[in-house]
Amino acid sequence: MNIFKKSDDKQHLATLEEFRQKIDSANMPSGVKKIAERELEMLSKMSPATAEYTIGLNYIDYLVSLPWNRKTADNLDLARAERILNERHYGLSEVKERILEHLAVKILVMNKKPQILIVDDEEISRNNLEHILKKEDYSVVTAANGIEAIEELEKSVFDVVLTDLKMEKVSGMDVLEKAKTKYPDIQVIMITAYAAVASAIEAIKKGAFHYIAKPFRLEEVRATVKQALDKKLSTVSAKGSILCFAGPPGTGKTSLGKSIAEALGRKFARISLGGMKDEAEIRGHRRTYAGAMPGRIIEEIRRAESSNPVLMLDEADKIGQDFKGDPESALLEVLDPEQNHSFIDHYLDVPFDLSNVMFIATANIADNIQDALRDRMEIIGFSGYTEDEKTHIALLHIVPKQIRGHGLSDYPPEFTEAAISKVVNEYTREAGTRNLERHISTICRKIATDFVHHKDAVRHIQVIPELVERYLGPRKYYLEVADEKNRVGIATGLVWTEAGGDIIFVEAAKMKGKRELILTGSLGNVMRESAQAALSYIRSNAALFHIHEDLFEYHDIHIHVPAGAIPKDGPSAGATIAIALISLFTERPARRDIAISGELTLRGRILPVGGIKEKMLAARRAGVKTVVLPYKNKVDVENLSQNAKQGLDILLTDTLEEIVDKVLIE
Numbered sequence: 086m087n088i089f090k091k092s093d094d095k096q097h098l099a100t101l102e103e104f105r106q107k108i109d110s111a112n113m114p115s116g117v118k119k120i121a122e123r124e125l126e127m128l129s130k131m132s133p134a135t136a137e138y139t140i141g142l143n144y145i146d147y148l149v150s151l152p153w154n155r156k157t158a159d160n161l162d163l164a165r166a167e168r169i170l171n172e173r174h175y176g177l178s179e180v181k182e183r184i185l186e187h188l189a190v191k192i193l194v195m196n197k198k199p200q201i202l203i204v205d206d207e208e209i210s211r212n213n214l215e216h217i218l219k220k221e222d223y224s225v226v227t228a229a230n231g232i233e234a235i236e237e238l239e240k241s242v243f244d245v246v247l248t249d250l251k252m253e254k255v256s257g258m259d260v261l262e263k264a265k266t267k268y269p270d271i272q273v274i275m276i277t278a279y280a281a282v283a284s285a286i287e288a289i290k291k292g293a294f295h296y297i298a299k300p301f302r303l304e305e306v307r308a309t310v311k312q313a314l315d316k317k318l319s320t321v322s323a324k325g326s327i328l329c330f331a332g333p334p335g336t337g338k339t340s341l342g343k344s345i346a347e348a349l350g351r352k353f354a355r356i357s358l359g360g361m362k363d364e365a366e367i368r369g370h371r372r373t374y375a376g377a378m379p380g381r382i383i384e385e386i387r388r389a390e391s392s393n394p395v396l397m398l399d400e401a402d403k404i405g406q407d408f409k410g411d412p413e414s415a416l417l418e419v420l421d422p423e424q425n426h427s428f429i430d431h432y433l434d435v436p437f438d439l440s441n442v443m444f445i446a447t448a449n450i451a452d453n454i455q456d457a458l459r460d461r462m463e464i465i466g467f468s469g470y471t472e473d474e475k476t477h478i479a480l481l482h483i484v485p486k487q488i489r490g491h492g493l494s495d496y497p498p499e500f501t502e503a504a505i506s507k508v509v510n511e512y513t514r515e516a517g518t519r520n521l522e523r524h525i526s527t528i529c530r531k532i533a534t535d536f537v538h539h540k541d542a543v544r545h546i547q548v549i550p551e552l553v554e555r556y557l558g559p560r561k562y563y564l565e566v567a568d569e570k571n572r573v574g575i576a577t578g579l580v581w582t583e584a585g586g587d588i589i590f591v592e593a594a595k596m597k598g599k600r601e602l603i604l605t606g607s608l609g610n611v612m613r614e615s616a617q618a619a620l621s622y623i624r625s626n627a628a629l630f631h632i633h634e635d636l637f638e639y640h641d642i643h644i645h646v647p648a649g650a651i652p653k654d655g656p657s658a659g660a661t662i663a664i665a666l667i668s669l670f671t672e673r674p675a676r677r678d679i680a681i682s683g684e685l686t687l688r689g690r691i692l693p694v695g696g697i698k699e700k701m702l703a704a705r706r707a708g709v710k711t712v713v714l715p716y717k718n719k720v721d722v723e724n725l726s727q728n729a730k731q732g733l734d735i736l737l738t739d740t741l742e743e744i745v746d747k748v749l750i751e
Contacts, residue, residue, distance in 0.1 A: 097133050101125060104145050111149040117435045121148050144372060147379065148433070152386065156393040156441060160350035161192040173344040174337055175481060176474045180330070183465050184345060187328065199314050200241065203227045204234040204248035204260055205276070210299065214247060217303055218310065231255025235263050243271060245294075245313045247306075250277035250284060258288065265292045272313035276301065327420050327444045329401065329459070331451035332467025333585040333699070335517020338447040339399060346395035351443065354385040358412065359400035367415040369432035379432040382419060386442070393441035401458070402448035413455045420444055420461045468698040469516025469585040471728050472509055472705070479505045483522050491529040496544035498532050500525075507550045511560035514706070516585025516699060524557060531556045564708035569677045571750060574669035578661030579682040579703060579712070580653070581696025586703030588680055591646055591658065593665040598641025606646035609654025615685065616644050619663035622687050622741070623670070630745065632670045642666070657694040659685030660713070663741055664748050673749040678710040681748070689741045693717040701729050711736060713744050 108121045124145055131138045160166075166188055170181045201223045205211040211227050218225050226241065228234040231252050237243075238260075246264050250257035261273045272294040277284070288296055294313045297305060330338040339355070346353035361367075369380035378384075385396060404413045418424045419439060427436035448454055451464045470478065480500065488497045505525075513520040532546055546552075554560070574593040579586060602620060604613050620642065627634050644662060646653055660683040668675040682700055683691035693715045704712050711734040714722065719737055722730070738744050 107149040112154045152392045166348035169348045175478045199223045200243045201225045202243040202246045206252045234260045244317050246273045327462045329446040329462035329464050331448045333516035335519035336467040342397040342445045352389040352391045352394040354389045354394045355397040356381045357399045359403040361412045362405040364415045369430040371431045379430050383430045395443045398446040401446040402453035469702050475509050476505045487529045491533045498546040500548045504548045504553050507553050514562050528556045571674040576661050576665035576675045577680040578658050579680045579700035581699050586699030588707045591661045591665040593669040594643045595640045601641040603643040607652045612654050615659035616662050656684040657682045680704050680709045681713040683715045691715045697721040
């Protein structure tokens with residue numbers, strides 16, 4: 086029995102020694118290291134058979150596995166970053182431009198020569214410090230006393246101040262307070278021959294970065310200044326915008342995040358926020374709970390083995406809420422540059438610096454993100470792709486990827502532009518390219534199956550439109566507008582959803598009744614109010630449109646927007662509803678090849694709307710010839726590429742009256 090006990094004790098001591106070595110080599114901050122050592126000391130007094138012993142070991146093991154001071158060096162070659170973005174993603178010129186601007190600012194901040202202010206009333210000490218730091222290629226300014234130091238702080242911006250604590254008239258404490266008041270991000274290092282603990286604590290409470298004593302060692306000065314500069318750089322970098330890519334599914338938001346990580350030379354990590362309801366998934370569980378573990382933020386950083394990864398927060402507009410907490414509110418601390426340098430995960434219970442992490446969020450609809458969270462982000466809009474852009478993306482990226490993935494590299498099928506165009510127009514109806522990729526994958530699978538069944542057949546295949554129909558079956562989508570006739574009481578509108586732009590048909594009918602307005606088609610409150618406003622405008626201006634007022638007295642009016650199962654809302658259909666009603670009341674058919682988008686007021690003014698590019702692309706897909714938009718959207722139209730406007734006549738208007746005769750046929 087004693088033999089087994091001695092063996093267990095030996096193993097227990099070996100485990101503790103192993104963890105002690107891990108703590109020493111983990112390069113943790115001093116405060117975290119003390120906590121880990123204290124936890125290990127407690128474990129040394131416990132029996133390994135207790136549950137608390139295992140929990141404590143797991144906790145220490147997690148602490149030492151985190152990349153406290155491990156980070157990848159940023160590759161700040163802007164030309165390389167631009168090349169990577171262009172190789173991986175076709176189009177998206179505005180998005181790429183904004184990302185390159187973000188990187189350019191980072192490059193300027195990182196490459197700026199550090200500015201150091203040395204304040205010491207001892208000339209020898211001052212000269213020694215100046216000599217040491219100039220050899221490190223820092224820009225150094227010296228001051229012989231506190232008064233001169235304050236004058237220098239008024240004239241220039243410094244990154245780090247090294248100041249003697251004891252000086253006549255204006256002390257080092259006064260310099261510290263002045264520097265922190267004027268520049269909160271400045272790092273101040275206190276130097277003194279009187280290294281009293283009380284003075285050190287007071288200086289640190291007032292914001293000093295560090296406290297070293299004379300006579301100082303040169304290596305200590307170099308290391309302390311470098312640490313102070315690293316902290317200043319991380320603080321400045323963190324205060325840059327947190328990007329949020331917002332746009333329809335399949336437009337390359339997540340893959341662009343990976344390309345940014347590659348361009349910077351950073352690790353990439355991703356967290357899906359869709360459906361997340363428990364705050365503990367962000368902040369972690371307290372160790373008192375059985376099965377406690379850290380939150381997803383800390384866990385992904387541990388997996389990345391770097392404290393400065395590119396961390397993508399996917400589907401930020403689909404976070405849920407319930408009695409377990411509000412994950413969106415927990416993210417406020419994570420994304421706030423003023424707080425995230427000391428983020429406390431409940432499991433770790435020690436601060437972890439997230440200021441070096443580059444956060445990128447994605448969303449389909451940015452307006453669905455909580456206001457306070459959205460306020461911390463810079464929204465970068467992703468629009469849908471044009472037909473030409475989809476064709477290029479398919480030929481340059483999707484087809485080669487699918488050929489490799491289906492084992493066709495030895496006998497690659499040749500996809501023609503006409504075949505890709507047929508898939509885009511007749512088999513997909515989307516803003517992005519996901520369904521396009523699925524259909525190309527289907528074609529490749531069927532070609533691979535043919536190769537296996539008919540081993541002696543010719544291996545070179547050219548995929549032409551006829552072959553597309555053979556593999557994918559009859560076409561799924563038609564040009565709705567082009568195939569329809571002009572009718573009374575039906576007008577064509579344009580809408581913008583999280584899946585991109587689309588067209589709608591507003592149908593209006595009248596029947597004998599008691600002036601009731603009937604609205605169907607799963608319309609939301611805003612759209613219902615738009616319909617009521619459109620009817621009120623027409624009734625108040627009946628003479629202008631040559632409508633008998635008696636018509637309203639003895640008829641019910643029914644407005645319907647197919648498809649009835651899909652919820653619809655928003656103000657941009659107001660002008661379309663009004664045109665459908667005027668067509669109904671005047672019995673003049675509305676042209677189906679003219680699509681309208683605009684919010685209508687009771688005075689007949691047409692107000693600006695959003696999603697212009699998506700609506701234009703939807704109009705092109707549907708075969709619309711003319712698009713009517715509010716005049717105040719002129720800037721949005723001018724910013725569109727020629728490719729997006731190709732084949733469309735754009736009519737800008739301020740009032741509904743201006744377009745009635747253009748849309749309605751006599």
